[in-house]
Each structure stands twice: as structure tokens, then as C-alpha cells.
Amino acid sequence: MSQLLPLVFGVLAAALHGLGALAALDAIFHSRTSQGAIAWSLSLVIFPYLALPLYLVFGGRKFYGYVEARRRGNQQIQHIFSLARESHGGGIRAEFPPGEERFPALERLARIPFSAGNSARLLVNGEATFKALFEALDSARDYILAQFYIVRNDTLGREFRERLVRAARRGVRVYFLYDTIGSYHLPRSYLEPMHAAGILTAGFTGRVKGRGKPFQVNFRNHRKIVVVDGEAAFVGGHNVGDEYVNRHPKLSPWRDTHVEVRGPAVLGVQLAFLEDWFWMTHQAPPLCWTxxxxxxxxxxxxxxxxxxxxxLDTCGLMFTQVIHSARKRLWLVSPYFVPDEKVIGALQLAVLRGVDVRIMLPERTDQTLVHLAAFTYLEETLPFGIRVFKYKEGFLHQKVFLVDDDLAGVGTANLDNRSFRLNFEITLLFADPDFARRVEEMLAEDFSRCRELDMGEI
Incomplete structure (x- = not known):
């Protein structure tokens, strides 16, 4: 038997090298960037024993199965999407004065146009956000859609659960979706009172009921969405955990931004939730699409x-288009800064056009490696006139941008490649001078709590 061991190990080694070579070809043809293709292919050929398992987990280019489930595989979801699109016509679609139609590319990325007839409220920090959110949950009459990347079994998490349970006991239909990676530490006992109250729950994963591919754990659902009765929607940077209401011993005070929207735009947020829910459950709950x-x-x-x-790389293209559209001012706020070459180039071009380009990042960090990686990209900013500011008072987690005096964005996407290519995200864009003014006032206050980086620090 011992004489056969060298032969067995030799066959296994040859098989691994062969699989590594096949995976290298897959990386060359399917990686989203040339750098990724080169790095993966070399690693898979030279070190297949280590690189092959890593490639299976982290090397996927696309989230397989979701597209078919959403757009091709089921007439029900297609019909709902058509209803959502049709709802943005006939007086609901926003009109822009001649010469101000700057956003057709963004509308094509979203697959629906800007809608009119909305009201929006900025929710600055956790206290304001969860006060408004809990009031909306307590007033729900028909249904609640709740989706978060991180949900913790702590004081805020249990209060959030209690609001959902109370709503369900009033007869409100409640659908709760969480990401299984972001909420990895969420115990099963957290969900038991929900199930007892009749709440339907689902954990977002890469493979479900034979759909999708195995090893899709690198793709995460980073969205934070709450919809109440099809009338109010909440989107922004807050997850459900005590740190988001200033109960973290090292990172408090926690600086974050959410937005509450009422009007036709709620249907677009609702559709984003429905697509994720449909992926996990293969069911489309009855919702209001009027x-x-x-x-x-x-x-x-x-x-x-x-x-x-x-x-397409929708999120990265959104940021690129937003940057290219800037004529006077571009303020970007993100907790992480690991962009790609297209975004860096767009920022440099904006400065050359005379745009006031500012990037706000946190002084403190919750992810040391990502914080250190940002310095590589900062070398491409300050020398070219891009101003970088570090927020000093607590941890900065908001994802906000302001363009000129008439376009602002609030959402879940960070300025990094994970948001650009690997995460499911959602951003609300406001082509509205009044809302842009409110964002300007908010960010001006934030900049007053920052220090500006100089060349010596990079």
C-alpha cells in the first residue's frame, strides 16, 4: 500500500495542476479587470493547491442565476417590472427644462426614469433614522418589507424585531430579508419570535433551491431597505445594531445618513426588494404597484x-457618470476609498475642468486593511488637485454625494471595488435643487469637523 502512495499523490497533484490551468483560462476570459485576470491566472498555474480553493470562493465574476430569475425565467416578476415601469409614465415621469436633461445614462442604468411627485427627508444619524423608521413601522396597515446587510441581536436589534412582531400581530404582512454573511452572528433564536408571529424571513445567499452556483459567498447583499405599505421607503447607510445609535465603545459617535422617501419612487425601492426576495423564495408577495x-x-x-x-458594472458606471456630469462641484463621502482606474481618471478629469472635487473619509476605521489600501489610491488624488478630508469626530459611515447645485445621492454604495462589482447596492438620486441644498448644508457641517490631508501624509 505504501508503494502506491507516491502514485496517488502524483495523480492528485497532476489533477490539481490541470484544474488550476482550466481555472486560469476561466479567469483570463471572465475576470472583470486585466489586473484580476493576470493575478488569478498566475496564481492558479503556479500555486494551484492554494489558489484553486480561493478562486472558487472569491474569483466569480457574476452572480449566476439571479439574472434569469429576475428578467427571463419567470413571467410573474417580468409582469411586475413592467407595471413598475408603466407607473413612471403618464405624469409620474419627471420633466426637465430644455438644456437640463443631463441624466439619460443614469436612467438607462436604473432601467426606470426619474419620477416626479416625491417628498424626501434627510435623516442624519441613528437617532433620527430609527425614530422615523419605528414610527413608520408602528403605523403600517398592510405590509412591511425590511432588508438589511447587518442585523444584530443587541438592544437595537431586539427593539427592531419587537416593532415587526407587533405589526404582524396587528395583521400586517411582514417580510424580513437579511444577508447571511453580514449577519453571520445572528442566532436562530432571534428569528423564532418572528416566525411565531407569522413573519416571513429569508437569508440572502448565493445559491438556493438548485439555482445559482456554489461558492458564491463573495457576493453580498449590502442593501438597507424598508418599505411600508408602498407609501414610504427608507434607504441609507444604517444597519440594525447598537453601534449605529452611538453604543460602540471605540467608534462612537457614529456618523451616518438615511433618507425617507414618499411618492412614486417608493415603487422602485419596492421592486429592488422584491427581486432579492424572489431570488431567495421564488415567490412574489402581493404588493401595491399604484x-x-x-x-x-x-x-x-x-x-x-x-x-x-x-x-454592466452598474454601480461603478453610476459613479463615473456622476463624476463626469459635474461642472462646478463634486463632494463624495464614503467610509472606504478603494476605487478603480475609471473612477480615479474621472476624478482627475473633473479637477482639470475646474470642478471643486472633495472626498470625505473617516479618521477612525473599522477595517484596518481597507483603510491602509486607501493610501495607494490617495497617491492619485492630492497631487492632481483632488482635496481629501478626514472626519475627526467618531466613525464616518455615510454614503452620500453632491454634484453642483442640483444633484445629490444617498444610498448604500461605498467608493470601493466591492460595491462597484461584488455587492448588491441601492442608491437614490435626487435631481432637485432644494434637496441638494439640504445635502450641501449637512455636508458643510461635516466638513467643519474634518481636517484636510496634505501631501506629507501620503
Whole structure:
């Protein structure tokens, strides 16, 4: 038997090298970037024993199965998507004055146009966000859609659960979706009171009921969405955990931003949730798809979901287009800064056009490696006139941008390649001078709590 061991090990080694070579070809043809193709192919050929398992987990280019489930594989979801698109016509679609139609590319990325008849409220930090969110949950009459990347079994998490349970006991239909990676530590006992109250729950994963491919754990659903009765939607940077309401011993005070929207744009947020829910459950719950203008309409809003199931790199292209559209001012706020070459080039071109380009990042960090990686990209900013600021008071987690005086964005996407290519994200864009002014005032206050980086620090 011992004489056969060298032969067995030799066959296994040859098989691994062969599989490594096949995986290297797959990386060459399917990696989204040339750097990724080179790095993966060399590693797979030279070190297949280590690189092959890593490639199976982290090397996927697309989130397989989701596209078919969403767009091709089921007439029900297609019909709902058609209803959502049709709802943005006939007086609901936003009109722009001649010469101000700057956003057709963004509308094509979103697959629906800007809608009119919305109202929007900025929710600055956790106290304001969860006060408004809990009030909306307590007033729900028909259904609640709740989706978060991180949900913790702590004081805030249990309070959030209690609000959902109370709503369900009133007869409200409640659908709760969480990411299984982001909420890895969420115990099964957290969900038991929900199930007892009749709440339907699902954990977002890469493979379900024979659909998708194995090893898709690198794709995460980073969206934070709550929809109440098809009338109000909440989107932004807050997850459900005590740190988001200033209970973290090292990172508090926690700086974050959410937005509450009422009006036809709610249907776009609702559709993003429905696509994720449909992927996990293969069911489309009955929801209201009739657009309801807000009581005090005035905001033009575009709902732009993005993710690795898209044909295009939607999130990265959104940022690139937003940067290219800037004529006077471009303020970007993100907790992480690991962009790609297209975004860096767009930022440099904006400075050459005379745009006031500012990037706000946190002084403190919750991810040391990502924080250190940012310095590589900062070398491409300060020398070319891009101003970089570090927020000093606590941890900065908001994902916000402001373009000129008439376009602002609030959402879940960070300025990094994970958001650009690997995460499911959602961003609300507001083509509205009044909302842009409110974002300007908010960010001006934030900049007053920052220090500006100089060349010596990079």
C-alpha cells in the first residue's frame, strides 16, 4: 500500500495542476479587470493547491442565476417590472427644462426614469433614522418589507424585531430579508419570535433551491431597505445594531445618513426588494404597484439598484457618470476609498475642468486593511488637485454625494471595488435643487469637523 502512495499523490497533484490551468483560462476570459485576470491566472498555474480553493470562493465574476430569475425565467416578476415601469409614465415621469436633461445614462442604468411627485427627508444619524423608521413601522396597515446587510441581536436589534412582531400581530404582512454573511452572528433564536408571529424571513445567499452556483459567498447583499405599505421607503447607510445609535465603545459617535422617501419612487425601492426576495423564495408577495404622489411633492427621484447580476458594472458606471456630469462641484463621502482606474481618471478629469472635487473619509476605521489600501489610491488624488478630508469626530459611515447645485445621492454604495462589482447596492438620486441644498448644508457641517490631508501624509 505504501508503494502506491507516491502514485496517488502524483495523480492528485497532476489533477490539481490541470484544474488550476482550466481555472486560469476561466479567469483570463471572465475576470472583470486585466489586473484580476493576470493575478488569478498566475496564481492558479503556479500555486494551484492554494489558489484553486480561493478562486472558487472569491474569483466569480457574476452572480449566476439571479439574472434569469429576475428578467427571463419567470413571467410573474417580468409582469411586475413592467407595471413598475408603466407607473413612471403618464405624469409620474419627471420633466426637465430644455438644456437640463443631463441624466439619460443614469436612467438607462436604473432601467426606470426619474419620477416626479416625491417628498424626501434627510435623516442624519441613528437617532433620527430609527425614530422615523419605528414610527413608520408602528403605523403600517398592510405590509412591511425590511432588508438589511447587518442585523444584530443587541438592544437595537431586539427593539427592531419587537416593532415587526407587533405589526404582524396587528395583521400586517411582514417580510424580513437579511444577508447571511453580514449577519453571520445572528442566532436562530432571534428569528423564532418572528416566525411565531407569522413573519416571513429569508437569508440572502448565493445559491438556493438548485439555482445559482456554489461558492458564491463573495457576493453580498449590502442593501438597507424598508418599505411600508408602498407609501414610504427608507434607504441609507444604517444597519440594525447598537453601534449605529452611538453604543460602540471605540467608534462612537457614529456618523451616518438615511433618507425617507414618499411618492412614486417608493415603487422602485419596492421592486429592488422584491427581486432579492424572489431570488431567495421564488415567490412574489402581493404588493401595491399604484403610484401615490406625496402630500407635499416636489422632489425628482431616481432609484438605482446595482449588483453583480447586472449586465454592466452598474454601480461603478453610476459613479463615473456622476463624476463626469459635474461642472462646478463634486463632494463624495464614503467610509472606504478603494476605487478603480475609471473612477480615479474621472476624478482627475473633473479637477482639470475646474470642478471643486472633495472626498470625505473617516479618521477612525473599522477595517484596518481597507483603510491602509486607501493610501495607494490617495497617491492619485492630492497631487492632481483632488482635496481629501478626514472626519475627526467618531466613525464616518455615510454614503452620500453632491454634484453642483442640483444633484445629490444617498444610498448604500461605498467608493470601493466591492460595491462597484461584488455587492448588491441601492442608491437614490435626487435631481432637485432644494434637496441638494439640504445635502450641501449637512455636508458643510461635516466638513467643519474634518481636517484636510496634505501631501506629507501620503
Amino acid at each position: 403610484p401615490r404622489p406625496a402630500e407635499r411633492p416636489g422632489n425628482r427621484v431616481l432609484v438605482l439598484p446595482s449588483g453583480p447580476a447586472d449586465d
